[in-house]
Amino acid sequence: MSYQNPPTPPRKSATFDDYTLAEIRRAAATGIYDIRGGGSKRKLPHFDDLLFLGASISRYPLEGYRERCDTSVVLGTRFAKKPIHLKIPVTIAGMSFGALSGHAKEALGRGATLSGTSTTTGDGGMTDEERGHSDMLVYQYLPSRYGMNPKDLRRADAIEIVIGQGAKPGGGGMLLGQKISPRVAKMRNLPEGIDQRSACRHPDWTGPDDLEIKILELREITDWEKPIYVKIGGSRPYYDTALAVKAGADVVVLDGMQGGTAATQDVFIENVGQPILACIRPAVQALQELGMHRKVQLIVSGGIRNGADVAKALALGADAVAIGTAALVAIGDNDPKWEAEYAALGTTAGAYDDWHEGKDPAGITTQDPELMQRLDPVAAGRRLANYLKVMTLEAQTIARACGKNHLHNLEPEDLCALTLEASAMAQVPLAGTSWIPGKNPF
Amino acid sequence: MPVFDLSVTPLRELNQALHSIAPGANDTAFEVINPRGSHSVAVGIDSPVSVAVQGSVGYYCAGMNDGGAVTVHGSAGPGVAENMMSGTVVIEGDASQYAGATGRGGLLVIRGNAASRCGISMKGIDIVVEGSIGHMSAFMAQSGNLVVLGDAGEALGDSLYEARLFVRGTVKSLGADCIEKEMRPEHLAILDDLLAKAGVEGASAAEFKRYGSARTLYTFNIDNADAY
Numbered sequence: 001m002s003y004q005n006p007p008t009p010p011r012k013s014a015t016f017d018d019y020t021l022a023e024i025r026r027a028a029a030t031g032i033y034d035i036r037g038g039g040s041k042r043k044l045p046h047f048d049d050l051l052f053l054g055a056s057i058s059r060y061p062l063e064g065y066r067e068r069c070d071t072s073v074v075l076g077t078r079f080a081k082k083p084i085h086l087k088i089p090v091t092i093a094g095m096s097f098g099a100l101s102g103h104a105k106e107a108l109g110r111g112a113t114l115s116g117t118s119t120t121t122g123d124g125g126m127t128d129e130e131r132g133h134s135d136m137l138v139y140q141y142l143p144s145r146y147g148m149n150p151k152d153l154r155r156a157d158a159i160e161i162v163i164g165q166g167a168k169p170g171g172g173g174m175l176l177g178q179k180i181s182p183r184v185a186k187m188r189n190l191p192e193g194i195d196q197r198s199a200c201r202h203p204d205w206t207g208p209d210d211l212e213i214k215i216l217e218l219r220e221i222t223d224w225e226k227p228i229y230v231k232i233g234g235s236r237p238y239y240d241t242a243l244a245v246k247a248g249a250d251v252v253v254l255d256g257m258q259g260g261t262a263a264t265q266d267v268f269i270e271n272v273g274q275p276i277l278a279c280i281r282p283a284v285q286a287l288q289e290l291g292m293h294r295k296v297q298l299i300v301s302g303g304i305r306n307g308a309d310v311a312k313a314l315a316l317g318a319d320a321v322a323i324g325t326a327a328l329v330a331i332g333d334n335d336p337k338w339e340a341e342y343a344a345l346g347t348t349a350g351a352y353d354d355w356h357e358g359k360d361p362a363g364i365t366t367q368d369p370e371l372m373q374r375l376d377p378v379a380a381g382r383r384l385a386n387y388l389k390v391m392t393l394e395a396q397t398i399a400r401a402c403g404k405n406h407l408h409n410l411e412p413e414d415l416c417a418l419t420l421e422a423s424a425m426a427q428v429p430l431a432g433t434s435w436i437p438g439k440n441p442f
Numbered sequence: 443m444p445v446f447d448l449s450v451t452p453l454r455e456l457n458q459a460l461h462s463i464a465p466g467a468n469d470t471a472f473e474v475i476n477p478r479g480s481h482s483v484a485v486g487i488d489s490p491v492s493v494a495v496q497g498s499v500g501y502y503c504a505g506m507n508d509g510g511a512v513t514v515h516g517s518a519g520p521g522v523a524e525n526m527m528s529g530t531v532v533i534e535g536d537a538s539q540y541a542g543a544t545g546r547g548g549l550l551v552i553r554g555n556a557a558s559r560c561g562i563s564m565k566g567i568d569i570v571v572e573g574s575i576g577h578m579s580a581f582m583a584q585s586g587n588l589v590v591l592g593d594a595g596e597a598l599g600d601s602l603y604e605a606r607l608f609v610r611g612t613v614k615s616l617g618a619d620c621i622e623k624e625m626r627p628e629h630l631a632i633l634d635d636l637l638a639k640a641g642v643e644g645a646s647a648a649e650f651k652r653y654g655s656a657r658t659l660y661t662f663n664i665d666n667a668d669a670y
Binding site: 145149150153174177188189190195197203204210213214216224 | 453454457458461481482485486488500501502505506508520521524525527539540543544546559562563565566581582584585601603604660661662
């Protein structure tokens with residue numbers, strides 16, 4: 001019997017993995033980068049890497065179902081005559097009519113209203129359905145100014161000046177022609193069926209000094225009634241927060257790279273910006289150094305999925321969170337019941353992200369009249385309200401276990417981190433130690 | 443006539459008064475004296491008032507004007523008449539950057555020159571500049587008319603959509619997707635009408651050239667990458 005050397009097993013490259021190879025082939029075949037919706041899909045340090053310590057001998061807990069744990073939050077207490085009073089610290093992030101169907105926007109408004117929280121317009125302006133179904137509606141003031149008019153500005157409950165978003169800090173947008181229905185085109189003053197670029201910079205101001213004057217103008221136009229938010233992507237949270245406060249913001253909205261977009265380049269989503277976990281503490285530090293923590297409220301977003309994420313974001317110093325992707329999932333996005341249709345589109349439920357193509361089987365990210373009808377805005381609104389209720393109950397459960405009678409009383413001292421990365425980013429000790437990388441010696 | 447002296451009266455009082463005009467009110471002619479470069483003078487007007495500003499203003503004068511007639515007897519800072527909905531704004535002097543930005547309607551007249559990005563992202567406004575305009579004017583302009591009696595700076599009409607640009611003087615350069623277009627009778631009529639409305643004398647529509655979108659960038663195409 002002759003001896004045979006054992007074969008060398010086939011070994012795939014960790015650098016050139018199957019996904020990377022497929023992308024190279026796709027690029028070579030098509031000559032175009034991949035455009036998609038959603039936020040970063042890569043594995044990032046996130047709230048999962050944090051744990052609450054819970055009560056012990058030195059801290060005592062509150063009784064579940066009996067002792068009160070408040071969840072209310074007031075936004076816009078700095079300058080606005082009419083601040084926004086939310087029952088829960090979870091808001092609905094800005095998403096445009098155009099990117100989303102009218103029914104989807106209505107569902108978000110209904111769900112938010114049932115839950116005592118706010119929803120937010122997006123690029124493309126405010127629709128009557130959205131205003132009518134949203135008790136508290138935040139009006140985004142975007143670089144494109146599509147659909148922007150002073151009448152809608154005045155009938156909003158707050159104004160959010162969008163500087164950037166987590167999925168693409170420094171980037172504009174593109175709504176492809178297939179989603180430009182006659183109504184969308186009219187709202188945006190553009191011909192039907194052409195691709196619509198959304199600018200990345202505001203057309204009439206540049207830099208923080210101008211922003212201060214722009215905020216003054218918006219306050220004067222709305223008679224100082226509306227809270228003015230400034231939304232930034234997670235790029236330089238310390239400086240951007242400080243500059244937003246200096247410019248006169250009532251509220252800073254900070255969006256990490258897990259935050260979704262209707263459509264942009266995959267390379268942008270995955271390679272520009274920081275995860276929300278890395279952004280919160282620098283923003284809070286800026287607020288604290290300026291003596292403005294809790295005076296200028298901080299809303300954070302990007303990958304918030306459940307009540308634990310809410311509690312962790314608030315413990316790190318945020319006043320509220322915003323959800324976008326999770327809200328879409330709650331109303332029916334990527335539902336496995338449409339699996340056959342997702343498969344026909346070359347994808348699968350849970351992975352569908354070609355929102356810009358307007359073929360969403362769930363009828364949410366589309367302007368197709370037939371697909372839109374699949375979403376019942378009343379039932380979808382109820383689902384969103386249920387989901388928001390669960391998130392709130394979960395956050396309360398954790399807060400009570402930490403002995404807090406308001407979600408805002410959660411603090412970094414209630415947390416530890418499972419990984420060095422999360423410990424450094426969240427500036428809480430590595431579990432089992434008192435060590436925070438970069439803060440104190442081991 | 444209500445007179446607001448901004449050297450002693452807070453800006454807030456002026457704008458609040460302008461927003462509080464009851465329908466059918468008689469006393470709708472306002473005068474603003476000593477503006478001294480104040481920002482946000484006469485912003486958010488939403489009724490057919492007239493405002494005469496005696497002096498120069500800072501940023502965003504007559505911003506979002508909807509129906510008012512505002513005349514600045516001086517020069518205007520950045521963003522004058524930004525996002526105007528309707529009405530008329532006349533600047534007797536020069537205007538700084540972004541004049542008429544994103545305007546949806548109404549008429550903005552600048553008797554002097556306008557700086558860069560005049561008419562940026564305009565969405566239906568008509569702008570008449572008796573002097574010259576700076577670079578990147580009418581960038582991403584969507585609709586409306588920009589009339590320039592003098593010269594235009596670099597990259598006029600870059601990435602523009604359906605706005606019409608009329609220039610009597612020279613154009614230093616055209617931006618991406620902006621081309622000279624044929625001046626047809628309907629364009630001459632539009633121009634004649636705008637010149638008359640703006641009170642411009644001594645200029646004939648026939649002296650202007652028309653510029654507009656080549657529409658080659660309307661649909662995203664990777665082969666256009668070097669055009670941007």
